[in-house]
Amino acid sequence: MSQPALLGGTPAVTAALPPWPLVDAEALAEITRVITEETLCPVGAEGTQGDFERAFAALHGRKFALAVNGGTAALMLALHGAGVQPGDEVICSPFTWGASVSCVLQNLAIPIFADIDRNTFTLDPASIEAKITPRTKAIVVVHIFGFPADMTRIMEVAKRHNLAVIEDCAQAHGGKHAGRLVGSWGTVGAFSLQASKNLTGGEGGILVCDDRVVYERAMSMGTHPQRLYAELELPEFREKIDSLAFNYRMHSMSAAMANVQLKYLEQWTLARGRNARDLYDQVRDLPFIEIPAELPETDRHAYYNIPFVYRPGIIPLSRTEFVEALKAEGVNAGIYVRVPLYLRPRFQNHDYFGRGYPWAIADEPVVYHKGDCPVAEAMAHVEFQVGGNYYVDSPELMAQVAAAMRKVGEQAPALRAYFDAPKASTSP
Numbered sequence: 001m002s003q004p005a006l007l008g009g010t011p012a013v014t015a016a017l018p019p020w021p022l023v024d025a026e027a028l029a030e031i032t033r034v035i036t037e038e039t040l041c042p043v044g045a046e047g048t049q050g051d052f053e054r055a056f057a058a059l060h061g062r063k064f065a066l067a068v069n070g071g072t073a074a075l076m077l078a079l080h081g082a083g084v085q086p087g088d089e090v091i092c093s094p095f096t097w098g099a100s101v102s103c104v105l106q107n108l109a110i111p112i113f114a115d116i117d118r119n120t121f122t123l124d125p126a127s128i129e130a131k132i133t134p135r136t137k138a139i140v141v142v143h144i145f146g147f148p149a150d151m152t153r154i155m156e157v158a159k160r161h162n163l164a165v166i167e168d169c170a171q172a173h174g175g176k177h178a179g180r181l182v183g184s185w186g187t188v189g190a191f192s193l194q195a196s197k198n199l200t201g202g203e204g205g206i207l208v209c210d211d212r213v214v215y216e217r218a219m220s221m222g223t224h225p226q227r228l229y230a231e232l233e234l235p236e237f238r239e240k241i242d243s244l245a246f247n248y249r250m251h252s253m254s255a256a257m258a259n260v261q262l263k264y265l266e267q268w269t270l271a272r273g274r275n276a277r278d279l280y281d282q283v284r285d286l287p288f289i290e291i292p293a294e295l296p297e298t299d300r301h302a303y304y305n306i307p308f309v310y311r312p313g314i315i316p317l318s319r320t321e322f323v324e325a326l327k328a329e330g331v332n333a334g335i336y337v338r339v340p341l342y343l344r345p346r347f348q349n350h351d352y353f354g355r356g357y358p359w360a361i362a363d364e365p366v367v368y369h370k371g372d373c374p375v376a377e378a379m380a381h382v383e384f385q386v387g388g389n390y391y392v393d394s395p396e397l398m399a400q401v402a403a404a405m406r407k408v409g410e411q412a413p414a415l416r417a418y419f420d421a422p423k424a425s426t427s428p
């Protein structure tokens with residue numbers, strides 16, 4: 001048995017991660033062309049940014065796309081576009097990146113948390129329905145880790161209660177539910193194009209939708225008047241054109257890079273799936289980890305990362321120690337959510353804009369309790385993932401990651417002794 005890297009052994013992973021974000025000759029040539037021949041500051045929808053918007057909308061079978069400077073901006077505008085107003089309740093996931101919920105706060109609306117599904121970490125449609133009140137206006141669904149949420153059932157719930165649905169697709173470009181791409185289901189699909197994402201412009205974001213009112217309202221809140229004059233058709237928005245909006249403009253370099261990448265998204269998504277399944281197959285027998293159950297054939301996980309569940313008590317290591325040992329072996333392992341969002345201080349203390357806003361304008365007092373979302377609370381203790389962008393077939397790397405997991409499992413007693421031993425103080 002080889003020595004764990006934490007105890008001075010050779011790390012199991014020696015193969016390099018595929019380079020990401022990919023700034024190759026094709027991307028560089030296109031970025032150079034766009035910033036020299038087009039513009040550094042695309043205030044309108046012409047040129048490459050417009051091409052990217054049209055291609056992205058077409059890919060998702062949508063009428064409209066609006067490129068912006070980040071996923072956070074796309075979400076904030078998505079909610080505004082969908083008609084969320086101050087004081088409205090919006091149902092959110094507690095198991096996500098903060099921007100999936102800060103977009104609600106930034107619209108002065110009130111986040112209400114529903115629980116997640118144990119297998120996919122995405123919102124549970126039954127829990128959503130249980131949290132709906134007469135004040136509920138929208139649902140923010142997050143396709144977390146690349147798992148597609150159950151959009152069929154979520155859209156049924158939304159239809160029954162006349163709610164807008166915002167899909168946060170920041171981690172799920174290329175993912176599918178029931179044969180349809182994520183981002184093509186809800187009132188609005190919002191994507192991040194930040195550097196770690198499956199499709200990236202280094203920074204950036206984009207939203208897609210079908211309803212002109214939603215599109216124009218979103219555009220009016222985040223876009224330069226020059227574009228508004230060129231594109232707005234509806235009098236209610238045209239008569240208000242001014243320069244009071246947020247500046248959420250995408251940089252032309254982001255548009256150039258993301259537009260190049262879009263050609264490869266399908267091929268990269270398929271490779272991500274092959275790598276994840278390859279890794280899962282190699283570690284299926286390890287009793288201390290659980291692999292997510294297979295999705296229906298018509299669904300497609302986008303594998304922004306490769307998620308696992310740690311089964312505590314089988315080997316003598318906590319999840320945190322297991323992940324630390326994996327990291328020492330060269331695995332890009334991590335824990336995504338340790339505390340569900342509503343149990344964090346800002347939510348417990350209503351501390352966002354100050355003076356208790358936006359909760360201060362809620363019709364009913366809002367208190368977030370431990371136990372509100374029991375599945376999310378339980379999963380926050382056991383989830384871990386293997387990160388990295390595996391967009392090319394990487395059999396050697398997957399074999400090495402699997403070997404690292406096996407090695408840490410086999411060497412758990414020695415690692416236990418290592419974690420229990422008093423550590424030399426690093427302070428003088």
Ligand SMILES: Cc1ncc(COP(=O)(O)O)c(C=O)c1O
Nearest residue numbers: 070071072097099100170192194
């Ligand atoms: C689920 C989710 N939503 C939203 C965002 C925000 O995207 P951005 O960083 O582009 O603002 C992220 C970014 O990590 C994310 O993972």
